[in-house]
Amino acid sequence: MRWFRFALVVLVATILQTSLVGIISIRGIRPDLLLILLVFFAISIDPRDAIVASFAIGFAADLSNPVRDMMGPQIISFGIFGTLLSDVHSVVSIQRMTHQAVTIFIMGLLTALLSYLLTFLRAEPATAHFAAELLWQPLYSAVIGPFLFFPVAWWMRITRKGRHRRRSALR
Amino acid sequence: MTQKWTRVSRRMLFTWCLLGGLICMFAPVSLTSKLQLAYTYVFSWPLQAGHSLSVASATFSPLRNVSKSTDAEVATTEYRQLKNRVANLEARLREARREIEQLSGVRAVPQWERMEFLLADITLPGQNQDVLRINRGQQYGVAVGQYVMGDMSIIGVVSDVSPKGAKVKLITDPTSQIAVTLGESEIKRFMKGEVGNVAKIPLVSALQPVPKGTKVYAKKMPGLLDVPVIAGQVRQCRIDPEDSSVLDITVEPVCEIAGLTSVMVILSSP
Numbered sequence: 001m002r003w004f005r006f007a008l009v010v011l012v013a014t015i016l017q018t019s020l021v022g023i024i025s026i027r028g029i030r031p032d033l034l035l036i037l038l039v040f041f042a043i044s045i046d047p048r049d050a051i052v053a054s055f056a057i058g059f060a061a062d063l064s065n066p067v068r069d070m071m072g073p074q075i076i077s078f079g080i081f082g083t084l085l086s087d088v089h090s091v092v093s094i095q096r097m098t099h100q101a102v103t104i105f106i107m108g109l110l111t112a113l114l115s116y117l118l119t120f121l122r123a124e125p126a127t128a129h130f131a132a133e134l135l136w137q138p139l140y141s142a143v144i145g146p147f148l149f150f151p152v153a154w155w156m157r158i159t160r161k162g163r164h165r166r167r168s169a170l171r
Numbered sequence: 172m173t174q175k176w177t178r179v180s181r182r183m184l185f186t187w188c189l190l191g192g193l194i195c196m197f198a199p200v201s202l203t204s205k206l207q208l209a210y211t212y213v214f215s216w217p218l219q220a221g222h223s224l225s226v227a228s229a230t231f232s233p234l235r236n237v238s239k240s241t242d243a244e245v246a247t248t249e250y251r252q253l254k255n256r257v258a259n260l261e262a263r264l265r266e267a268r269r270e271i272e273q274l275s276g277v278r279a280v281p282q283w284e285r286m287e288f289l290l291a292d293i294t295l296p297g298q299n300q301d302v303l304r305i306n307r308g309q310q311y312g313v314a315v316g317q318y319v320m321g322d323m324s325i326i327g328v329v330s331d332v333s334p335k336g337a338k339v340k341l342i343t344d345p346t347s348q349i350a351v352t353l354g355e356s357e358i359k360r361f362m363k364g365e366v367g368n369v370a371k372i373p374l375v376s377a378l379q380p381v382p383k384g385t386k387v388y389a390k391k392m393p394g395l396l397d398v399p400v401i402a403g404q405v406r407q408c409r410i411d412p413e414d415s416s417v418l419d420i421t422v423e424p425v426c427e428i429a430g431l432t433s434v435m436v437i438l439s440s441p
Contacts, residue, residue, distance in 0.1 A: 015214055019221020023228045028429075048181055055188040062195070063210050071203035072196020079188050122196065 001049040005156055006041075006056075013037055014060045029136040032108060034061045036145040037152065038078055039104045042085040043094045044158050054082020070122055077114035081107055097146040104145040108138020201331070208333040211304045215294045215336075219306070222293060223432050255323040255425055258386050258401040265355065266391070266398050286397050287438040288320075289313065293431060294336065301344040301364070303327065305434060308336045312438050318389060318396050320435040322426040325349075325389040325402040329436065339434070342402055342424060343368050350390035352399055353381060353420075359390055362402070362422060370403060372420040379418075381408045387422050396437060401425055 013033040021030045041053040058078025062071040112134045291307035317329045319339045330340035347364035362370045388399035403422040411419040
């Protein structure tokens with residue numbers, strides 16, 4: 001795992017998420033670049049690295065766009081579901097673009113749901129944005145996510161062959 | 172180093188990371204918000220540039236259609252600012268009249284001139300539009316509790332401050348609460364933020380009519396705000412379904428917060 005490249009791509013995604021992604025927002029709904037990265041790394045890298053990567057992406061998400069001004073809910077939700085997805089990928093193949101899109105959507109649903117449930121522990125969650133973040137944002141991310149996998153894979157020097165090798169090694 | 176890393180079992184690694192997440196979650200908000208402020212300070216340039224580009228692209232397409240639409244249909248930023256300026260002047264006039272009455276003709280000093288403003292750029296707009304981060308902090312005299320204006324109207328209050336940045340809690344934030352007056356009446360209440368980019372004014376008697384469109388002013392607070400300044404307008408007013416003796420008043424901001432790139436912090440009056 002190339003951690004320096006990983007840090008750079010997460011940093012760029014975090015900055016873009018809080019600034020420039022607004023350009024492609026539709027009715028205020030923006031794609032979640034960090035969610036797309038979470039799915040990419042969970043299905044592309046070594047399961048041990050995937051744990052650290054998932055929690056790190058969750059940390060970036062909490063830093064840039066905290067739920068109800070709190071840090072922690074997204075670290076935990078991204079970490080748990082990223083690790084789970086990494087495990088699931090060793091059994092179920094997620095190679096086709098449609099499968100990747102469905103995975104991004106489901107992961108978006110689950111991480112948003114867990115984040116909001118966790119905010120109950122510290123504060124009252126905001127329900128108005130909940131529908132948007134639970135449904136529309138994952139949907140938008142699912143549409144563009146698989147296309148972003150190619151540049152990220154190129155940057156991380158992760159080849160399709162490498163991903164297959166990772167799966168067969170796990171078996 | 173690599174050997175040490177691989178020796179740690181996946182389960183242990185997961186537990187450590189999860190523990191880290193829990194520590195972050197239960198750490199005091201003052202600590203974690205400092206971390207967020209540090210992030211906005213370090214990356215203020217790309218964040219600002221990106222936000223400005225985003226706002227520019229959002230306003231570009233509607234402006235292209237201006238010539239095709241009638242003037243009444245398109246409310247430009249300048250129009251909104253002028254409208255709010257008029258509302259503020261109205262409030263200032265009322266305040267001046269009251270003072271004149273009270274001081275038996277002694278001419279009041281123009282209140283706005285006594286207030287000191289500080290222009291600050293927005294470095295990180297809240298994605299859910301409840302909190303903003305700005306690039307001015309303690310070094311410029313920004314302090315917690317100071318009012319923040321956008322498009323000549325009150326949009327929020329400074330809730331957290333670091334040496335070079337500050338966090339602004341918008342009036343629509345569910346945890347926000349500011350003292351307001353309703354229109355020209357003497358009704359003074361606290362306005363609480365609500366989800367959905369609105370705010371509510373509770374405990375207003377149902378006997379007092381509050382028409383739709385009534386202007387809501389941030390109440391004069393000596394030392395913080397020398398005159399009432401417009402903060403919103405009544406979007407909906409109905410009898411509270413839970414208590415028929417009071418009104419359920421919904422207020423919307425008079426400022427297009429999403430389109431702002433800079434704000435003005437009202438520094439404490441000298």
